Amino acid sequence: MSAVLRPSVEDLRLIGFYLGRVLTGLGLLMLVPLPLAAVLREWNALSALLLGAGIALTLGALADAHLRSRRQLGWSHGMVVVALAWIVGSAVAAVPMHVSGRFADPLAALFEAASALTTTGMSVINDLDHLEASMNLYRHLLQIAGGLGILIVVLALFSAGGSRVSTLYVSEARDERILPNVLRTSRFIARVTVAFGVAGTTALAVALLAAGFGPWRAVEHAVSLFFSSFSTGGFSVMQSSMIAYHAPAVEVVVLLIMFAGMLSFGLHHAVWRGDVAEVRRHVETRTLALVGTSLLVLLTVGLVRSGTYGDVTAILRRGLFTLVSATSSTGHQVNAGDTYLSDWGVLAPAALVGAMAIGGMASSTAGGIKALRVALAVKAVVHDIRRFLLPESAVVVTTYHVGRRRILRPDVSRAATTVLLLYVVSFLLGTMVALTYGGLDVTQALFEAVSVGANIGISIGVVQPGMPSWLQLVYVVQMLLGRLEFVAVLVLVGYLLSFVRTPRRRRRPS
Amino acid sequence: MSGAARTSGGAAGGTVGPRGGRTRWALLGAVALLVALVGLASALDRAAPRAERSAPAIADLPAPVLDAPIPCRRSDPDEVVTALADRLRPGRITAAIVVACPRLFDGREVVHVGEVVGDVLRRDGGAWVTLNDDPYALELGPFGAHRERAGFNTGLSVWLPDGLHEDLGPAGRHGRRGAVLRVEGVLRRADPADGGGLTVRAVSAEVLAPSTPVTAPVDRTLATAAGVAALTAAAAGLHARRRRRG
Numbered sequence: 001m002s003a004v005l006r007p008s009v010e011d012l013r014l015i016g017f018y019l020g021r022v023l024t025g026l027g028l029l030m031l032v033p034l035p036l037a038a039v040l041r042e043w044n045a046l047s048a049l050l051l052g053a054g055i056a057l058t059l060g061a062l063a064d065a066h067l068r069s070r071r072q073l074g075w076s077h078g079m080v081v082v083a084l085a086w087i088v089g090s091a092v093a094a095v096p097m098h099v100s101g102r103f104a105d106p107l108a109a110l111f112e113a114a115s116a117l118t119t120t121g122m123s124v125i126n127d128l129d130h131l132e133a134s135m136n137l138y139r140h141l142l143q144i145a146g147g148l149g150i151l152i153v154v155l156a157l158f159s160a161g162g163s164r165v166s167t168l169y170v171s172e173a174r175d176e177r178i179l180p181n182v183l184r185t186s187r188f189i190a191r192v193t194v195a196f197g198v199a200g201t202t203a204l205a206v207a208l209l210a211a212g213f214g215p216w217r218a219v220e221h222a223v224s225l226f227f228s229s230f231s232t233g234g235f236s237v238m239q240s241s242m243i244a245y246h247a248p249a250v251e252v253v254v255l256l257i258m259f260a261g262m263l264s265f266g267l268h269h270a271v272w273r274g275d276v277a278e279v280r281r282h283v284e285t286r287t288l289a290l291v292g293t294s295l296l297v298l299l300t301v302g303l304v305r306s307g308t309y310g311d312v313t314a315i316l317r318r319g320l321f322t323l324v325s326a327t328s329s330t331g332h333q334v335n336a337g338d339t340y341l342s343d344w345g346v347l348a349p350a351a352l353v354g355a356m357a358i359g360g361m362a363s364s365t366a367g368g369i370k371a372l373r374v375a376l377a378v379k380a381v382v383h384d385i386r387r388f389l390l391p392e393s394a395v396v397v398t399t400y401h402v403g404r405r406r407i408l409r410p411d412v413s414r415a416a417t418t419v420l421l422l423y424v425v426s427f428l429l430g431t432m433v434a435l436t437y438g439g440l441d442v443t444q445a446l447f448e449a450v451s452v453g454a455n456i457g458i459s460i461g462v463v464q465p466g467m468p469s470w471l472q473l474v475y476v477v478q479m480l481l482g483r484l485e486f487v488a489v490l491v492l493v494g495y496l497l498s499f500v501r502t503p504r505r506r507r508r509p510s
Numbered sequence: 511m512s513g514a515a516r517t518s519g520g521a522a523g524g525t526v527g528p529r530g531g532r533t534r535w536a537l538l539g540a541v542a543l544l545v546a547l548v549g550l551a552s553a554l555d556r557a558a559p560r561a562e563r564s565a566p567a568i569a570d571l572p573a574p575v576l577d578a579p580i581p582c583r584r585s586d587p588d589e590v591v592t593a594l595a596d597r598l599r600p601g602r603i604t605a606a607i608v609v610a611c612p613r614l615f616d617g618r619e620v621v622h623v624g625e626v627v628g629d630v631l632r633r634d635g636g637a638w639v640t641l642n643d644d645p646y647a648l649e650l651g652p653f654g655a656h657r658e659r660a661g662f663n664t665g666l667s668v669w670l671p672d673g674l675h676e677d678l679g680p681a682g683r684h685g686r687r688g689a690v691l692r693v694e695g696v697l698r699r700a701d702p703a704d705g706g707g708l709t710v711r712a713v714s715a716e717v718l719a720p721s722t723p724v725t726a727p728v729d730r731t732l733a734t735a736a737g738v739a740a741l742t743a744a745a746a747g748l749h750a751r752r753r754r755r756g
Contacts (some may be wrong), residue, residue, distance in 0.1 A: 009536055051735055212630070212638070214635060238640070246704055
């Protein structure tokens with residue numbers, strides 16, 4: 001760390017300027033549910049959202065007026081902006097939630113906002129079933145904004161474009177460029193989202209009408225369900241999550257949307273341009289097919305052995321849905337959380353933990369370690385074994401397919417295994433901290449820590465209003481680390497440490 | 511880490527010069543702003559008008575079958591669950607008690623009391639409802655007029671055959687407490703008719719309290735703060751626009 005230089009006021013100015021843009025985007029997002037609040041005469045929710053929007057837009061405007069800089073956004077600035085966007089964004093997004101009174105304290109409101117923006121989907125809200133429709137819409141909007149990358153959406157739409165934005169895009173834990181230009185990529189992502197949004201919301205509304213919902217409620221639930229499913233966030237309109245619907249058709253549509261949400265946008269692009277063969281060749285598709293099938297078999301064996309369900313339909317409806325919900329990192333639940341512990345035996349929850357830890361694809365809205373990293377780590381191990389087995393003079397080349405055939409380079413496999421290891425450390429630390437909260441056994445603590453750290457949101461009952469504040473704080477940190485895939489947060493920590501540990505570099509006389 | 515940080519310093523330039531003293535103040539200012547934000551939100555939360563409850567508590571509520579949920583595991587031998595059954599007393603089940611040990615209640619005749627929330631999903635031969643048995647449903651009424659935080663909503667899915675769901679009125683949601691029902695029925699741990707869901711199949715239902723609207727008073731302090739924030743944002747926006755043009 002000795003070579004670390006203390007950031008100058010100009011650096012902070014640049015970071016503040018871009019952070020201001022993110023806050024402006026967040027402020028505009030808070031304005032979206034206002035017409036609904038006005039129509040439904042939800043005056044307190046309207047005031048809360050207007051207050052939050054006013055604060056966010058004021059901060060954004062002041063940053064725009066006073067922090068504008070001609071300096072180029074560097075890689076490190078981008079990383080710090082990304083990390084701060086989620087942290088400060090969560091803090092500002094928590095304002096309407098906190099003044100709504102439904103959260104025990106500011107930390108609980110921060111937990112909810114961070115859970116939304118990181119698309120974790122865990123909630124500590126009191127009396128969700130009587131929540132204002134506009135405030136519920138706001139929670140779901142935060143998820144779609146966080147899932148699609150609040151930065152890429154806001155900056156791509158607001159910025160003049162070019163290299164500055166591109167730097168941020170690379171930082172935002174999105175490993176694969178889809179199109180050479182960030183603006184074009186953003187537009188493509190927006191196009192995909194709108195297309196799925198129109199189709200998914202319509203299909204959901206029809207399924208909900210058939211399930212017995214009235215037209216207004218069907219649309220309200222359909223929109224929110226689409227946001228939380230495609231963003232793989234998993235917030236629910238009702239406390240009972242998917243249990244409230246009693247409708248296989250709704251579950252099938254949600255399952256398909258979750259599935260679409262966990263696919264990489266690179267793969268979406270390949271399908272859009274007609275290259276369906278890419279789906280078969282892509283290393284993540286193969287990994288997820290293999291891992292998903294294995295886990296489904298494991299989960300089914302677990303449920304059959306424990307005698308939880310009496311027929312195949314129930315096993316498929318409860319088991320498959322929960323597995324896709326876990327793998328996609330959405331977290332929609334078709335079972336009451338505690339029943340995973342009391343009624344699912346041992347093997348089935350273990351399969352869920354595995355699915356949650358691995359997560360979906362890179363360059364998607366899904367969380368977890370990501371199939372790409374798992375595949376690369378496994379390939380790196382196989383590569384090393386082959387090197388041991390073959391003669392010393394043999395040249396061992398390992399390849400993988402992402403868009404095209406690529407050679408597995410040592411730095412790529414190292415990066416994949418490093419992040420994989422950091423996830424495992426996060427899961428274990430979260431488990432150990434939770435265990436100090438009396439009354440939990442290791443199954444509960446591990447399940448919840450993996451669910452939080454991988455941004456999944458399926459809860460076994462640990463996360464609830466009134467949980468200890470320090471555990472809440474640890475989970476917030478885990479959520480942020482998981483969403484930002486560690487690097488951006490570590491750069492931010494390095495930035496902050498540099499204020500404490502390193503001397504300022506003096507300007508040399510010319 | 512150090513590599514990233516080193517790059518950070520390199521990209522940042524690292525030179526501070528005569529304006530370097532402002533760095534610390536800039537950081538402190540940002541922290542102070544966040545603290546002020548938290549303080550403002552907390553003050554507004556405390557200043558909100560509040561009543562003791564938003565709807566009358568349900569009178570003559572049967573006592574729960576257990577004082578507190580007793581957890582069991584799928585792997586527990588049948589004898590353990592049978593022994594737990596001996597501890598049940600006449601009364602109503604609650605969602606918390608049931609999900610802690612669904613095996614204990616599978617196939618039993620139960621009494622469940624709760625508020626109809628969400629939607630009444632009418633199908634052929636009956637309707638699905640969610641009956642919440644949490645304090646908002648039975649004691650305090652919906653959150654809003656009162657600001658008592660009593661935790662998550664908890665409830666069970668109940669199938670009401672035709673003849674039992676026609677007079678429920680609108681279900682509970684924002685601005686309304688749904689009808690509070692006392693249902694008697696059979697609990698199914700994995701109901702084949704609901705794809706393996708945990709349900710109560712009612713055979714009788716009695717409305718203990720009808721569906722009623724509840725109104726939360728408008729929080730004038732919050733409305734004023736929101737108005738001030740909106741005006742400030744508009745002024746800040748104009749200021750930024752002028753600076754950009756100037």
